[in-house]
Amino acid sequence: MSSPHHPRFRAFTPRDLDGLLRRVSLTDVDRLALRAVATVLPFRTNAYVVDELIDWSAVPDDPVFRLTFPQAGMLPAPDLRRMTGLLAADAPRAEIQRAAHAIRMKLNPHPSGQLDANVPVHEGHRLTGLQHKYPETVLLFPRQGQTCHAYCTYCFRWPQFVGEAELRIATDDIATTSAYLRAHPEVTSALITGGDPLVMSTEVLRRYVEPLLEIDTVRSIRVGTKSLAFWPYRFTADRDADDLLRLFEQVVASGRHLALMAHFTHPRELAPPVVREAVRRVRDTGAVIRCQGPLVAGINDSADAWAELWETTTTLGAVPYYQFVERDTGPQGYFGVPLVRAHEIFRDAYARVSGLARTVRGPVMSAMPGKVCVDGVAEVAGEKVFVLHLIQARNPALVDRPFFAAYDEGATWFSDLKPAFGASAFLPGLEVG
Numbered sequence: 001m002s003s004p005h006h007p008r009f010r011a012f013t014p015r016d017l018d019g020l021l022r023r024v025s026l027t028d029v030d031r032l033a034l035r036a037v038a039t040v041l042p043f044r045t046n047a048y049v050v051d052e053l054i055d056w057s058a059v060p061d062d063p064v065f066r067l068t069f070p071q072a073g074m075l076p077a078p079d080l081r082r083m084t085g086l087l088a089a090d091a092p093r094a095e096i097q098r099a100a101h102a103i104r105m106k107l108n109p110h111p112s113g114q115l116d117a118n119v120p121v122h123e124g125h126r127l128t129g130l131q132h133k134y135p136e137t138v139l140l141f142p143r144q145g146q147t148c149h150a151y152c153t154y155c156f157r158w159p160q161f162v163g164e165a166e167l168r169i170a171t172d173d174i175a176t177t178s179a180y181l182r183a184h185p186e187v188t189s190a191l192i193t194g195g196d197p198l199v200m201s202t203e204v205l206r207r208y209v210e211p212l213l214e215i216d217t218v219r220s221i222r223v224g225t226k227s228l229a230f231w232p233y234r235f236t237a238d239r240d241a242d243d244l245l246r247l248f249e250q251v252v253a254s255g256r257h258l259a260l261m262a263h264f265t266h267p268r269e270l271a272p273p274v275v276r277e278a279v280r281r282v283r284d285t286g287a288v289i290r291c292q293g294p295l296v297a298g299i300n301d302s303a304d305a306w307a308e309l310w311e312t313t314t315t316l317g318a319v320p321y322y323q324f325v326e327r328d329t330g331p332q333g334y335f336g337v338p339l340v341r342a343h344e345i346f347r348d349a350y351a352r353v354s355g356l357a358r359t360v361r362g363p364v365m366s367a368m369p370g371k372v373c374v375d376g377v378a379e380v381a382g383e384k385v386f387v388l389h390l391i392q393a394r395n396p397a398l399v400d401r402p403f404f405a406a407y408d409e410g411a412t413w414f415s416d417l418k419p420a421f422g423a424s425a426f427l428p429g430l431e432v433g
Helices: 014-021 028-040 047-053 063-068 077-088 093-105 174-183 202-212 241-253 273-284 303-315 339-350
Strands: 130-134 137-140 189-192 220-225 257-263 288-295 319-325 361-367 370-380 383-393 403-406
Touching: 014 028, 028 077, 028 093, 047 063, 077 093, 137 174, 174 202, 189 202, 202 241, 241 257, 241 273, 273 288, 288 303, 288 339, 303 319, 303 339, 319 339, 339 361, 339 370
Parallel strands: 137 189, 189 220, 220 257, 257 288, 288 319, 319 361
Antiparallel strands: 130 137, 361 370, 370 383, 383 403
16 A cells, blocks of 8 residues: 555656756756656656655756656757747647657657568468567567656657657567567567566556467566656555565466566666665565666766666666667767767676676667677777677577778767678678668
8 A cells, every 4th residue: 555655656747857856956948948858758756756856956957856857858959949939828739749740750750660560461461460570589569568667868769758749669469479470480588578568566567478378489578667666556555565575476486487677777767765674675586687778868878877887777677678779769969979979888897796787788879680799899900890799680590790891980870871891781681780
């Protein structure tokens, strides 16, 4: 039950934005700009994030504020002017929605083949709520889990949350999902993702999890979630928190590996005592917590932040997993960090942590051909180059084969790179997309 120590979940949406921003000294022009961004890109936060994680005395530079509240630079300047003009003129809702849609379509809403190359087909039908990019892994997007306790400003899944059905990936067809997995025994790992599956009640989550336990070839189940950071009470005080942990125990008892793919962006998300308790309770079920997040300008683009994040998660018994590069969608132009700088930050943080924390891989781009890792910058045959390899790939033959890209200090994404040494391709069969 809720108590002063276990608050009831309370969400804030765009209609609450002006009131929340009155906590700080912003001009009317500044507030209008942030409202304009929230008209195009999703905004949702909650009382825990607002009251426990944000240092309002440090706003607008506070990293968790930048992580959860719209920033004017998230839209290109002409688009921001267009939206602020419409809002200031109190334009009709339909006109505002048309303008927002047009801007969204320019922001590469579904990168890396999500709506074409990644959608599986079963008995002649496209399964639009699944993604099957790598042979052994299928992503499942439960319809009821396509929201979050709070939205990250840099989220690459932002199209899930803007109310446009044609941009959404979701399914509640559990029977067809099971049939597809049975027809594809090469799939050994199912990742339940979103949004955030842990916004669902345990009863609803169970409907998606238990059928997976009846498929012998599925040996690991992953749940992608930001709830440990944005609503840790999901594991300690929600009315069905104990039921959730029992479900985790059931998966582990079936002989499968259960991994909570926990999204942590900044070490402050680990500071509240309730987070430590939530991590302990999850680990006590036998589930493994693997921690990942992107490197984001203005939020965690320092070696200090990443070294603290990896050491703290390791101390708590969680496993540092991936440091991602901000994906080529949405506000990447505002949050992206050049690959040269990204590798410097990764390398400097990696050098500061113990071997136990060096399970982390990065910086990694989830690009069209797969997960491309930047191993560093070197001089080869008199040419300065990026050294890269694929941790995971659509074509398994390309996994872990080193290749080289011409050095480009401004590159922020794989598609910005060109093969080194004047070659026509990075590797035979590797498509930039």
